[in-house]
Amino acid sequence: MSQTPQPAYYRPATEIDALMPDIADPVAAADFPQTILRYRNDRAAAEVGLEALSDAAWIAHFGRFAPLEGSLPQPLALRYHGHQFRHYNPDIGDGRGLLFAQLRDRRDRLLDLGTKGSGQTPYSRFGDGRLTLKGGVREILATEMLEALGVDTSRTLSIIETGEALERNDEPSPTRAAVMVRLSHSHIRIGTFQRAAFLDDTALLERLTDYALTRLYGEAPGDNPAAQLLGRVVERTADLAASYMVAGFVHGVLNSDNINITGESFDYGPWRFTPLWDPGFTAAYFDHAGLYAFGRQAEAIHWDVAQLAVSLRPLTDAEPLIAQLERFPALYGAAVQRRFCWRLGVEPGTQAGPMVEAAVRGMTATDTPIDRFFHDWRGGIAPPPSGYEDDAWHAFREAIAGFQPVPQARDHAYWDDAAPCSMHIEEVEAIWSAIDQDDDWTPLHAKVAAIRRMGAAHGGAATSRR
16 A cells, blocks of 8 residues: 655645546556566655655555545546657557646646556557666656756656566667656647647637646736747747757657647657767657757747647637747747856856857867866856867857856866766666666666766756746
């Protein structure tokens, strides 16, 4: 029997009921042969009052999916459509994931506990509904690294190995299986709105818009709720695209069903961090055209948000929606400058645009790794660090001289390390190899600790959302 969370700030919710039964199907999670707890994120759990759970209770809730008291009585498989590599697909939905529970954090934000690898649903099509253990490990690394670099991301809450052997055509098989739980600020996607529009269900579009504004953004609907919501999504997703660039991150699959209505990054498949500022760098081996390459991510996300505008068209005239969409480029540019200054540890200034452009030119001309650049120049230090005497860095050296460091920019011992904390594919594979070959989880836990140390060195968050 699982135990009920006790901390005073454990606050279960069932807000999704406002949209039922039109956006989800009640389902049961798979009954796994084993439930071996491999990872529990108590730091994230503490935000919602779940850190006091014993391991046995944790497994009961996140491996066997016993309901959390006061939250959803049964998991839900969400219904949605979406453009996948620009091709509309009405035959998708939660095929290996569930909305397991809703609850509120200490700031009174509504959050979801969603699963990945929890078994087949009505939307599994020909899939087995499972997640590889390697996929779970990769998601831990992605979410931890992104959080440390200021990206508004879902958090990997739990990984439980399930004792199953999976066959996959894109990695050595059989391979180990796991079920994952993530903590996210909603699982309502652009594709959720696309489905309602596809079905000509104006009433559902209105309910989705109201849910997003009132439950997720905490705003009262105004005179034009559809344009109001689109404006918020434009703001959040422009910042999301900027955060990817400054982190050197490539999501890999920026389909409209993978864009959360709150602009929070989630659902990590073939992600990568690019070592160099290479606009053509891709994460997915199947992205042959480079649609979601590093340098095209803002374009891709803007395109997805335009599909939300199309979906909202039954609720309002085109002009106010177009006006909101046209804000994206300027918001994105401003967010890149703000986040670039944050990672550099300097106060934002009116010359941030030229400074960023000079930095990018320097990195591309000299093949300087992104993480190395930010580590070396933290605080805009003078005189310039060794290795940046090349003429390619002349414009940046002049530009950065006009910026002031933020307080305690380099006070953390991390900035004295010989090398920055990075997360490139070679290290991901090495961490997985230790688990796969020797069941050695030490490198993973050590890397998570190192990433969190780097996050602490950056100080305050790059965004006020958390």
